[in-house]
Amino acid sequence: MGLKNDLVVYTRLECESCEEMTCCIEKAKEEGADLVELCIDDFTFSDISQLELLLKQRSLPSIVSFRSKSPINSEGKKTCIQVLKLAVELDVEFVEVDTEVVCHEVVAELMKSRSNSKIIASTYVNGGNPTKETLCNSIINLQSTGADIIKLVIDVAYITDVAPVFHMLTHSQVPLIVRAQGDRGLISQLLGPKYGAFFVCGSLGGKYTPGLPSLTTIKQVYKLQYVNPDTRIFGVISNPVGHSKGPLLHNPAFRHTGYNGIYVPLLVDNVKEFFRVFSCNDYAGFSVGIPHKEAAVRCCDEVDPLAKSIGAVNTIIRRPSDGKLIGYNTDCEACVTAIEDALRERQKTNGHASNVSPIAGKLFVLVGAGGAGRAIAFGAKSRGARVVIFNRKYERAKALAAAVSCDALPYEHLNDFCPEKGMILANASAVGMQPKSDQTPISKEALRSYELVFDAVYTPRNTRLLQEATEVGATVVSGVEMFVRQALGQFKLFTNGLAPVDFMRRIVYEQF
Ligand SMILES: NC(=O)c1ccc[n+]([C@@H]2O[C@H](COP(=O)([O-])OP(=O)(O)OC[C@H]3O[C@@H](n4cnc5c(N)ncnc54)[C@H](OP(=O)(O)O)[C@@H]3O)[C@@H](O)[C@H]2O)c1
Incomplete structure (x- = not known):
C-alpha cells in the first residue's frame, strides 16, 4: 500500500478492540487521512491472531506502535516486541519503536x-520548555x-517552546517527525510543513485533542499540502483562541487570491515574548484578540495614528523591508462604515442622500x-457624532x-x-453573547x-437586541457586518491590497 502524497496526514487510533480499530480506519479514510497510527496496547487484542487479521485487512497504510496504558513490566515488553515483530513480518x-520501552538492540533486530x-x-x-540542546x-x-525515521513527542509550556522544534525540523539530517503536545503545541502540526515536516497528525471525528488540528480542517481549511518553505505565516494572537473564526476565513481567501500564506490560531500567553521569539520576516502578520489588544500596542515599532488614539491594535504587520512591527485597528472603521452605509441606504430610500457622514451631528449612544x-x-467621534457612553463599570x-472628549x-x-x-445605539458590551443570548442591554x-441599532455581538448573529430593534422599526446592523469588514481590512494589510470581497463575504454569511 503506497503513500500518494509528499505530505502525509495521519491520525492516531487508540481503541479498545480490533473491531473498533477497523471501524476507525474506515472513518479516518473518509476524513482524508493518508495513514493511520494503530496504537496497540495489551487491551486491543486478546489473542495475537486478532491483531494479525487486523493488520492483514487494514485498508490504509499504517504505523504500528505499542503503547501500554499501565507502567510496562517484563511481560508487557515481551508483548510489545511480539507486536512489533508481527508488524514487520506482515510488511506494515x-x-x-518506543526507545524508552525497548532497547536499541530491538531496533537493530527489526x-x-x-x-x-x-x-x-x-x-x-x-517537562515543557525543551531547549535546542535537549x-x-x-x-x-x-x-x-x-532507525529509518526518528520521532519526538514533546511537552511544551508556551507557544514559544515550539520554536526549537522548527529549528530541528529544518536542520535534521534524518527524516524527523515531531509533535508538540497540548494546546500551545498546535503550531507544530500546522506550521511543520513549512519547515520540512513530512508527517502531520490530525484528530479523528473533529474530536478536540489538545495540540491537534482535526483531519477535516487540515484537509479543507489549512490545506497543508500547499504549505512550503516560502509560505508566509499569519495568525490570530489570542487567549483563548479556539473560538476564532479567522482561520476559516483567511485560509480560503489566501488560496482564492493565489497568495502563498497560512493563517493559524496562536495561543499566546505573553505577547512580547512571542514577538521576541518569532521574529523573522516569515511571521508576516497577525490579528490580535482578547486580552492582548492593548499590550500589543507596546510591542509595535510604529502604530497607526488612529490605533494609537484608540490605544488598541487588532492587526499587526511585519514590514518586509526592515522587519518592523506596524500596528493598526481595523475594528473602528469596520463598525463605523457599517453603520454609515446602513444609514445612507435608509436615507436613499427617504430621498436624503448626502456626502457628509450620516453619523455627523447624531446622538450616538x-x-x-x-x-x-x-x-x-x-x-463615531471622528465622524462628528455626539457620543454618550454607558458602561457597567x-x-x-x-x-x-x-x-x-464626550x-x-x-x-x-x-x-x-x-x-x-x-x-444611534451601538452595543459594544458582551451582553447578549452566547451562551447568554436571552439577554439584552x-x-x-x-x-x-x-x-439605528448596531450590535457588535455576532454570536448569535441575530441577537435579542437586534430582534427587538427590528420589531420597533429601527434599522439594524449586525456584528457579523463589522466582523467581515474588519477581516477584509486585515486581509488587505496582510496581502498589501488583495481582498476578495465577495468571496470573503460569502464565507462569513454562509458559514458563520
Ligand atoms: N463584530 C466584531 O467584529 C467584533 C469585534 C470586536 C468585539 N466584538 C464583540 O464585542 C463584545 C465586546 O468585546 P470587547 O473586545 O470589547 O471585550 P472587552 O474588552 O472584554 O469588554 C467587554 C465589555 O462588555 C461589558 N460587559 C461584559 N459583561 C457585561 C454584563 N454582564 N453587563 C454589562 N456589561 C458587560 C464590559 O463592561 P465592564 O467594563 O463593566 O466590565 C465591557 O464594556 C464581544 O461580544 C465581542 O465578541 C465584535
Missing part, C-alpha cells in the same frame, strides 16, 4: 528482519539506533467601554469619555435616556427612540 508500512517496513525510533521529551541530545540518541467600545467611540465609561452616564440610566428621537420600549 511503518513500525514505531531493521535486519524487515523487508519493506520503515522503522521509526521514538521518544517522549517531557532536543538535539534526544535526536542524537534516536539516530544512534540506526455607546454601550460598553472595552476594546470594541474604545474603537467605536473614537470612530461607570469609572471605565468616564475614563473613555475623557479620552474621546459624555458618560451611569449604566442604570440607559433605559430612561431619551433626550431626542432618531438616535436595553429594554425594547427604550429602543423606540433609536433610528
Whole structure:
C-alpha cells in the first residue's frame, strides 16, 4: 500500500478492540487521512491472531506502535516486541519503536528482519520548555539506533517552546517527525510543513485533542499540502483562541487570491515574548484578540495614528523591508462604515442622500467601554457624532469619555435616556453573547427612540437586541457586518491590497 502524497496526514487510533480499530480506519479514510497510527496496547487484542487479521485487512497504510496504558513490566515488553515483530513480518508500512520501552538492540533486530517496513525510533521529551540542546541530545540518541525515521513527542509550556522544534525540523539530517503536545503545541502540526515536516497528525471525528488540528480542517481549511518553505505565516494572537473564526476565513481567501500564506490560531500567553521569539520576516502578520489588544500596542515599532488614539491594535504587520512591527485597528472603521452605509441606504430610500457622514451631528449612544467600545467611540467621534457612553463599570465609561472628549452616564440610566428621537445605539458590551443570548442591554420600549441599532455581538448573529430593534422599526446592523469588514481590512494589510470581497463575504454569511 503506497503513500500518494509528499505530505502525509495521519491520525492516531487508540481503541479498545480490533473491531473498533477497523471501524476507525474506515472513518479516518473518509476524513482524508493518508495513514493511520494503530496504537496497540495489551487491551486491543486478546489473542495475537486478532491483531494479525487486523493488520492483514487494514485498508490504509499504517504505523504500528505499542503503547501500554499501565507502567510496562517484563511481560508487557515481551508483548510489545511480539507486536512489533508481527508488524514487520506482515510488511506494515511503518513500525514505531518506543526507545524508552525497548532497547536499541530491538531496533537493530527489526531493521535486519524487515523487508519493506520503515522503522521509526521514538521518544517522549517531557517537562515543557525543551531547549535546542535537549532536543538535539534526544535526536542524537534516536539516530544512534540506526532507525529509518526518528520521532519526538514533546511537552511544551508556551507557544514559544515550539520554536526549537522548527529549528530541528529544518536542520535534521534524518527524516524527523515531531509533535508538540497540548494546546500551545498546535503550531507544530500546522506550521511543520513549512519547515520540512513530512508527517502531520490530525484528530479523528473533529474530536478536540489538545495540540491537534482535526483531519477535516487540515484537509479543507489549512490545506497543508500547499504549505512550503516560502509560505508566509499569519495568525490570530489570542487567549483563548479556539473560538476564532479567522482561520476559516483567511485560509480560503489566501488560496482564492493565489497568495502563498497560512493563517493559524496562536495561543499566546505573553505577547512580547512571542514577538521576541518569532521574529523573522516569515511571521508576516497577525490579528490580535482578547486580552492582548492593548499590550500589543507596546510591542509595535510604529502604530497607526488612529490605533494609537484608540490605544488598541487588532492587526499587526511585519514590514518586509526592515522587519518592523506596524500596528493598526481595523475594528473602528469596520463598525463605523457599517453603520454609515446602513444609514445612507435608509436615507436613499427617504430621498436624503448626502456626502457628509450620516453619523455627523447624531446622538450616538455607546454601550460598553472595552476594546470594541474604545474603537467605536473614537470612530463615531471622528465622524462628528455626539457620543454618550454607558458602561457597567461607570469609572471605565468616564475614563473613555475623557479620552474621546464626550459624555458618560451611569449604566442604570440607559433605559430612561431619551433626550431626542432618531438616535444611534451601538452595543459594544458582551451582553447578549452566547451562551447568554436571552439577554439584552436595553429594554425594547427604550429602543423606540433609536433610528439605528448596531450590535457588535455576532454570536448569535441575530441577537435579542437586534430582534427587538427590528420589531420597533429601527434599522439594524449586525456584528457579523463589522466582523467581515474588519477581516477584509486585515486581509488587505496582510496581502498589501488583495481582498476578495465577495468571496470573503460569502464565507462569513454562509458559514458563520
Ligand atoms: N463584530 C466584531 O467584529 C467584533 C469585534 C470586536 C468585539 N466584538 C464583540 O464585542 C463584545 C465586546 O468585546 P470587547 O473586545 O470589547 O471585550 P472587552 O474588552 O472584554 O469588554 C467587554 C465589555 O462588555 C461589558 N460587559 C461584559 N459583561 C457585561 C454584563 N454582564 N453587563 C454589562 N456589561 C458587560 C464590559 O463592561 P465592564 O467594563 O463593566 O466590565 C465591557 O464594556 C464581544 O461580544 C465581542 O465578541 C465584535
